[in-house]
Amino acid sequence: MIIGIDLGTTNSAVAIWRDGESELVPNALGEFLTPSAVSVDGSGQSWVGRAALDRMATHPSETVTSFKRRMGTESKATLGKRSYSPEELSAMVLRSLVDDVEAATGERPEGAVITVPAYFNERQRRATRRAGEIAGLKVERLINEPTAAALAFGLIDKEEREPFLVFDLGGGTFDVSIVEMFEGIVEVRASAGDNRLGGDDFDEVMVKLAEPKLGASDTLDRIPSDRRDALLQLAAEKTRCALSSANIATFRVTVDDEEFTTDIETQEFEEAAEALVKRLRDPVIRSLRDSGIDVESLSDVVLVGGATRMPVVRKALTRMFKRFPNSTVHPDHAVALGAAIQAGLLSNGDGLEEIRITDVAPFTLGIEIGMDDAYGGRIGGIFSPIIERNTPVPVSRMQSYTTSEDGQRQIHSGIYQGEARQVKNNVKLGELVVPVPAKPRGEIEVEVRFTYDTNGLLEIDVSVPASGYQKNVVIVDEDDKRSQKEIEKSRAALEKLKVHPRDEQVNIAAMQRAERCYEGFTGPVREYVGRSLDNFKAALEKQDPRIIADARESLMQLVDEIEANPPV
Known part of the structure; x- marks a missing residue:
């Protein structure tokens, strides 16, 4: 069995392709999202997921989260009596997800499609692959998160779609992809992103906003710094999530049975997060520029990732694109569901025979x-x-x-x-x-x-x-x-x-035909054909299939017109 895994910064999820559709697999608690958290005590006992996250407030030195942000680095986290690399921590989450699938299906998966941010470099992708191998999985494919989300979005009705933008803002990373769907092909036109921007950064803004208003500085200063940071981080995340459905939320911290609270209003949070919101623009602009597509030509803006629930993000997107974004797919589930579709493709799953995915190189x-x-x-x-x-x-x-x-x-x-x-x-x-x-x-x-x-x-x-x-x-x-x-x-x-494009038969034939047309005329017609032929040769040197195809079509149209209506 090949499964699809969304290995996220904040939460992870797993899905399978079964009976012609992508299906999320619940964990032991009946939840579809498993927190990407690991805790290990001095005796070596470990906790993964919700249990680990619950220990963060009481045992912060034994608990770690957001390790996905350190994938591909030499960074280590010391838990209990040993140090763990980001790959090892990720492998523990992956093993937990595999256990959930085995419990639900009675079959232990051997292979997996694992998602990665589109803007992960080769070092980070290799680290993700190693995490899968450590977890005992054969990593059949790494698929970019927005590409997976686009698959889930596209299979809602299986209709062809003009280019649309996938806006994926998760807990720790941000990706943008321009995607087009036609004739069973899911084609990624461009991707961009920021691996250091996500919900975690908005939580930091929340902490800086709320902490001075709590009136708890003396109490917080008396407890260990790691516990203090953990308490504030957990409170910030809960408050940020609450503001997604209300105009005011309470930031609440409890220390030794003493509770400290302060109210945070949406407007003051949005003002404090303004610098982060501005950072969302650059990857969007870069992806549009690289794809050659303007904002007006986008058929949709699809939201993916839990952090896109924040009103401050949705307002910014509405202003940026002059339209309301599309939230048809579940922002927390889309990536895992898309990964399972890719797993189904690799397993020749029912109903997927005619789907093909094309992706792009994320870096030069x-x-x-x-x-x-x-x-x-x-x-x-x-x-x-x-x-x-x-x-x-x-x-x-x-x-x-x-x-x-x-x-x-x-x-x-x-x-x-x-x-x-x-x-x-x-x-x-x-x-x-x-x-x-x-x-x-x-x-x-x-x-x-x-x-x-x-x-x-x-x-x-x-x-x-x-x-x-x-x-x-x-x-x-x-x-x-x-x-x-x-x-x-x-x-x-x-x-x-x-094969260089100039040596491909279709291009050789086009040049030969244009050369014959050039030789058959004199004066302005010959000069016009000659310039068009030079432009086509220049396009061949670009080695870009799209540019070449457009230039070849223009050249052939010119030759067709001249041969159909030759000048007297």
Whole structure:
């Protein structure tokens, strides 16, 4: 059995594909949401979920939450007598969810589709995959959270939809994706996000707003700081949730049977959270810009994630998009339900035969290069993009580079993922070392091709035409438990992509037809066809299928018109 898991910052959920539909699985308490919380005492006894969260106020030093925010880092949390990595803590939550599925179905799942924020980098994705492996699961696929939500939204009525925006604000992360659905294809056009923005940040604002008004500073100062922070955090979350359905809520903290309260009004909370609300705009604008779609062309704005219940967020979205957002799907359940749909696809589930998902590269992939400055010097550590962010995957792109020094015998370059111009601010994935013939600078060309698939497998082909040297590098997670046979199957599928668009038959045929048209006329017609042909060749060098398809269609329409009504 393959299950779908929403591994969230605040809460997690699990769903299965059964009897032609996606179905949430309740935990031992009968709840669909399991808090992403872990507690371990000095004897090694552990609690996960609601029980762990309940211990936070009384045993804060033994309890941890929001560890998803630290995925892919060296951060450790000390609980009881040992330290735990974010992957290990996440694995404990995953195991709890697997136990719930076994209790509900009588079958222990072996595989899982696990969701990740669209803006997770490769290091964070690898850490999530490792968490699944630690939990005893074969991670069949990592799927972006907004993509999963789009699947759940799309299968409500299975109708085709013009581009819509998925706005996913959870407890610790924020994602935006532009999605289109047509002919059974769920196509992600662009994604953007902020891995350090979520409900937790609004809770911090709530604490800063309420704490000075409590009149409990002397009492709170007398208790350990970790317990103090836990009490305030729990109170803040409850107050924030209460403000989602009321204009005023009570912030309440109890210390040693003494209760301290203060009322928080919606308006003052919204004013205090204004800076966070402004941060929601940038990913939205970036995703629209990258997709080439304007706000007016969006058919819907779909809300996902528990933090989207906040009126301050919904008001901001209504102003931003000049319409009310769509809350058809359950904001807390959509991601898990979508993950189960993906699990059903992998298991050939009933009713899913005609659905196909296309996603995009969340970050730009490229290599490190050096550049000449305006004063005859050399600038090193510059990032040269090869596959730009939000390029549909699987994808293959090629760039050419030349040597930078006379007599250079080797090119040594890092492989990076990110958006910063300086490679030191991006994520390093590997290295390339390429021998080259010793010639004057700029004479030796090196061709570098990146090929990337939906599972995060990055294959790099390097060739030096002058010497015939070729090198192939595969970047995979060192803890990737896929068999060599499975990896080779992925590589074989990618091999079909390693053709430059100018060498594809459909583009060759288009250029030949346009060349014949050019040769058949003189004067202004020949000049017009020539310019259009040059534009098409320039589009081919962009290596973007959408740009190429549009340019080819325009070129063929021009040729059709000329041949149907040739000038006299």
